Amino acid sequence: MHTIEITNLTKTYRKKPTPALDHLTLAVDKGMFGLLGKNGAGKSTLMKILTTLEQPTTGNAVVCGIPLSQPQAIRDLIGYLPQNFAFYPNMTVANALAYLATLANVPVRAQRQRIAQLLADVNLTAKAHTKVRQLSGGMLQRLGIAQALINNPQVLIVDEPTAGLDPEERIRFRNLLTDFSSERTVLLSTHIVSDVEATTNQIGVLDHGQLLFTGTTNALITAATGHVFQALVPREAAVQFKQTHQISEQVTQADQSHFRFIAASSSQTPVTPTLEEAYLYLQTQHEGAGV
Amino acid sequence: MRLFWLESKRLLLSGAFLIYSVLVCGFIVLNVNPLVNRSLATLPTANHYDAIYASDFRTLKNGVMSQLTTEYKANTYTTYPLGFAKTTALKSHERASMRTQIKALKQTKNRHALNLVIKRVNQLLGGHSSYTAANIATLARRQMTPKEARQDYQLIVTRDKISGAFARVFADIAGLIVGILPTVIIIAFCDADRRSRALATIQSKFASSGKRLATQYCASLIVLLLPVLVAGGYFTLRVNGLYPHQVIDRFAFMKAAVIWILPTLMISSAMGFMTYQLFSNFVGFAFQIGWWLVTTMIGARRVDGYYGWLLMPRHNSLHNVAYFYTHLNELLINRVSYAMFALIMVGVALLVAQLRKGGLHIAFSSQH
Numbered sequence: 001m002h003t004i005e006i007t008n009l010t011k012t013y014r015k016k017p018t019p020a021l022d023h024l025t026l027a028v029d030k031g032m033f034g035l036l037g038k039n040g041a042g043k044s045t046l047m048k049i050l051t052t053l054e055q056p057t058t059g060n061a062v063v064c065g066i067p068l069s070q071p072q073a074i075r076d077l078i079g080y081l082p083q084n085f086a087f088y089p090n091m092t093v094a095n096a097l098a099y100l101a102t103l104a105n106v107p108v109r110a111q112r113q114r115i116a117q118l119l120a121d122v123n124l125t126a127k128a129h130t131k132v133r134q135l136s137g138g139m140l141q142r143l144g145i146a147q148a149l150i151n152n153p154q155v156l157i158v159d160e161p162t163a164g165l166d167p168e169e170r171i172r173f174r175n176l177l178t179d180f181s182s183e184r185t186v187l188l189s190t191h192i193v194s195d196v197e198a199t200t201n202q203i204g205v206l207d208h209g210q211l212l213f214t215g216t217t218n219a220l221i222t223a224a225t226g227h228v229f230q231a232l233v234p235r236e237a238a239v240q241f242k243q244t245h246q247i248s249e250q251v252t253q254a255d256q257s258h259f260r261f262i263a264a265s266s267s268q269t270p271v272t273p274t275l276e277e278a279y280l281y282l283q284t285q286h287e288g289a290g291v
Numbered sequence: 292m293r294l295f296w297l298e299s300k301r302l303l304l305s306g307a308f309l310i311y312s313v314l315v316c317g318f319i320v321l322n323v324n325p326l327v328n329r330s331l332a333t334l335p336t337a338n339h340y341d342a343i344y345a346s347d348f349r350t351l352k353n354g355v356m357s358q359l360t361t362e363y364k365a366n367t368y369t370t371y372p373l374g375f376a377k378t379t380a381l382k383s384h385e386r387a388s389m390r391t392q393i394k395a396l397k398q399t400k401n402r403h404a405l406n407l408v409i410k411r412v413n414q415l416l417g418g419h420s421s422y423t424a425a426n427i428a429t430l431a432r433r434q435m436t437p438k439e440a441r442q443d444y445q446l447i448v449t450r451d452k453i454s455g456a457f458a459r460v461f462a463d464i465a466g467l468i469v470g471i472l473p474t475v476i477i478i479a480f481c482d483a484d485r486r487s488r489a490l491a492t493i494q495s496k497f498a499s500s501g502k503r504l505a506t507q508y509c510a511s512l513i514v515l516l517l518p519v520l521v522a523g524g525y526f527t528l529r530v531n532g533l534y535p536h537q538v539i540d541r542f543a544f545m546k547a548a549v550i551w552i553l554p555t556l557m558i559s560s561a562m563g564f565m566t567y568q569l570f571s572n573f574v575g576f577a578f579q580i581g582w583w584l585v586t587t588m589i590g591a592r593r594v595d596g597y598y599g600w601l602l603m604p605r606h607n608s609l610h611n612v613a614y615f616y617t618h619l620n621e622l623l624i625n626r627v628s629y630a631m632f633a634l635i636m637v638g639v640a641l642l643v644a645q646l647r648k649g650g651l652h653i654a655f656s657s658q659h
Contacts, residue, residue: 051495053648071648072497080495086488090304099301102293103496103503147492 003155003185004028004050009059011045011209020045022209023059032181034196035189036279037206043189044083046206047159050187051080064154076105079148083159085141089133093124093143096132097150104151118146122176138169145176156186162195174198193276205282212286217275224278229268231259246284248277294498298510307479308514315468315518320525322464323457326609327529331453332537334444340435341443341610344428344593348402354430355409355422356396363389370419374588379416388415421592425599429592439613446612452540454530459606459615461526461544462551463594465519466603469556470586473515474579477563478572480511485571500644504564508637511560516553523548554626555603557633565636568643598622602629 004027011021021042037043048054050061052071066073087096097115106114119125122142127135135143141161148156158177162170177186178199190196196203197217205213205220213220228248233241238257242250249260260271262281273281302308335341345351362368366386368379381389392412399405409422416422421429435443447456484490494500523544531539540546559579566575586602595608598621606615615622 048491051491053491053494072499075495076497078495080492082491082495084488085492087492088301088483088487088489091301095297095300099297100492100496102297103493103498105497108293144492151497 002027002029004061004063004187006046006050006061007059009046009049009061010057011042011049011054012057019057019209021049021056024206024209024211026204026211026214028185028187029202030185031202032178032186032188032200034200034203035187035206036191036193036196036203037189038191038283041191041206042209043191043206044159045209047080047082047157047187047189051075051078051157076151077154079151079153079156081141081144081148081156081158081161083163085144085161087132087143087147089131091132092129093119093132093135094128096143097147100147101150106151114150114152118149121149121179122146136169138165138173141165141169141173142176145173145180149180154184156180156184157189158186159189160191161188162190162192170195171198193279197275205279207283207286210286212282217278220278220282221273221275224262224273224281226270227264227281228260228262228271228273228277229266230271231261231268233257233259246280248274248280294503294506295510298503298507299514302480302510302514303517305480305483307476311472311476311515312518312521314472315465316522318468319461319465319519319522323461323522323526326460327457327526327533329609330533331444331447331456331609332534335440337437340437340440341608342432342595343435343439343443343611344596344614345431345433346428348405350431350433351402351427352396352399352405354432355405355427356393358421358430359389359393359396359412363393368416368420370416371421371589371592372419373585374591377419381415385415426592435610443610443612446616447609448537450616451612452543453534453537454527454540454543456609456612457526457530458523458540458543458547460609461523462547463603463605463607465522465548465552466555467587469515469519469552470559470603471579471583473511473556473559474563474566475573475576476515477511477560478567478575480507481564481567482571482573494648500648501641504568504641504644505637508560508564508640511564512553512556515556515560516548519548519552519556520545550623550626551604554629554633557630558602558636561633561636561640565640565643568640568647598625600625600628 006024006026009021009024010019012019024046035043035046045054049056049068050063052068052074056068061068063074064077066077068074091099094115097118098111101111101115116125119128122145124139124142124146127139132140132143144161145158148158161177162173165173174195177188180186188196188199201217203213203215203217203220204211231241233256235252235255235257238252241259245259245261245263247259247261251258260277262277262284363386366380368381370377370379389412392408392415396405396408399408406424409424409427412422413420421427447453484493527541527544531541562575562579566578582602590597590601590603590605594605596606596611596614596618598604598618604622604625
């Protein structure tokens with residue numbers, strides 16, 4: 001049995017012509033799973049449905065064998081780090097965790113030890129008595145992950161966790177997530193391909209509420225193989241080249257520009273696609289199909 | 292219990308509570324202090340008796356007659372729709388009817404006959420006038436007789452045990468501010484979830500919205516009553532110090548806080564929770580201002596003793612004690628009713644909270 005099983009899930013909003021989720025079917029197993037998609041693809045809607053914050057219009061999802069119709073039982077099993085996590089600014093870090101631990105039904109006697117352990121895990125022990133408003137963006141996200149783990153969840157759902165973090169914090173945060181994924185299911189939603197590339201090889205790609213791809217990163221790259229090329233173009237011809245090709249990378253040196261681009265076919269030299277290029281190729285194909 | 296403590300702490304440590312405490316304590320102390328300085332230990336001397344609203348037929352009839360004749364001659368009558376004064380003039384045929392009623396008034400021999408006449412007068416004026424069985428007492432204000440003054444003094448010393456008389460004024464004053472401020476404090480408290488972007492995190496936890504809201508409501512009652520209790524404690528000490536040789540009811544202010552003021556607090560707090568669940572903004576404060584204004588205006592007509600169905604029952608007098616004990620049941624029914632109504636409002640808030648998060652959320656939100 002899969003940890004998360006999503007079947008034919010659809011979510012429509014009034015006043016919006018297209019569904020936020022369109023007959024989505026997906027299975028997620030233990031470990032880290034990356035859900036890639038651009039802004040507005042439906043990732044956050046899916047996260048909110050899985051965390052029982054929103055109701056699907058049709059379809060169903062089961063988390064650890066529990067259907068969405070039992071929201072409290074699901075909330076007991078999951079941890080959630082929402083997009084743009086923040087908390088009461090005047091509360092201290094330790095008090096915020098104590099408050100959320102109480103809401104998460106963590107026994108009072110276990111709270112002190114649990115909070116101390118989590119603060120150590122996310123390297124915030126020294127900030128236990130610091131007010132939330134005084135935390136940096138990275139620290140706030142680490143507090144976010146600590147609160148999501150407060151009930152020792154079987155499933156951790158994180159929505160765009162690295163947005164706004166500097167490179168150092170981003171790497172630290174990704175490592176943290178990878179550590180936690182060894183013992184549980186982590187569903188990582190992001191539009192940043194490098195976050196997924198650095199943490200997992202199991203991914204799904206969402207666009208316009210539809211699942212374009214699910215499988216390994218290698219499979220996605222294989223699908224794009226033969227559709228990514230490189231070309232060396234004189235500087236004066238670069239502008240016109242860019243107008244006629246879908247560029248994935250451009251490096252200009254002296255009087256020449258080195259391009260990598262995506263195309264169905266080309267007379268230029270084919271190269272091994274990166275994950276980002278494979279993702280772009282998939283999006284291009286989807287849009288080219290008229291969706 | 293843990294959640295109750297954490298919610299209480301969160302409210303206690305908020306800036307809004309600090310401002311609330313200063314305003315409540317300041318308002319009560321500034322308004323009650325001058326009255327506490329008055330001595331109740333001795334019987335007032337002649338010509339220094341307090342005024343009361345009389346209830347005897349003769350005084351009532353004379354009061355109504357005097358007022359109605361004056362208004363009839365000027366053809367200007369004052370009515371009080373929703374407590375706000377409004378002047379009315381009668382047309383010639385209505386004046387003739389009023390003249391007939393004045394003649395009938397002169398002939399009345401008892402309270403029943405008086406009530407029948409004033410009922411017709413009130414109808415002629417379109418309602419909301421002073422000429423109702425409940426309101427004519429406002430037209431019968433006079434100085435206490437020596438006998439009434441002695442009885443008043445005896446009640447203050449024996450039943451009120453001095454502090455009870457001060458506690459009534461304390462409750463009257465505290466009710467005015469507790470009837471309005473908690474609403475905005477509670478709305479700000481609820482809105483903190485949205486302002487601090489904590490809502491999604493909180494809602495993803497095990498505890499239901501209903502449990503959290505009910506806990507927050509209980510915490511708000513205890514925390515927002517604290518400044519009132521502190522002020523009550525201060526006045527208990529003051530009265531004790533002023534009357535060292537008298538028997539004092541040391542719990543009078545606490546009893547007033549719990550029995551008289553708490554139901555008002557329950558309503559103003561419940562209004563905050565309910566309207567925030569319904570509208571997710573500060574519009575509930577406008578509702579409460581309206582309710583408070585109407586109650587204040589209606590109560591203003593008899594500030595030294597008027598309970599009825601007022602959200603903030605009035606008794607802004609150290610005297611009029613007989614009225615208090617005569618109408619004590621009315622006051623208690625008022626307080627219990629408001630407490631129950633507050634619980635109904637919280638019930639509505641709980642229902643809305645569950646609907647927003649649960650199944651029928653779909654019907655109420657912009658999503659389908």
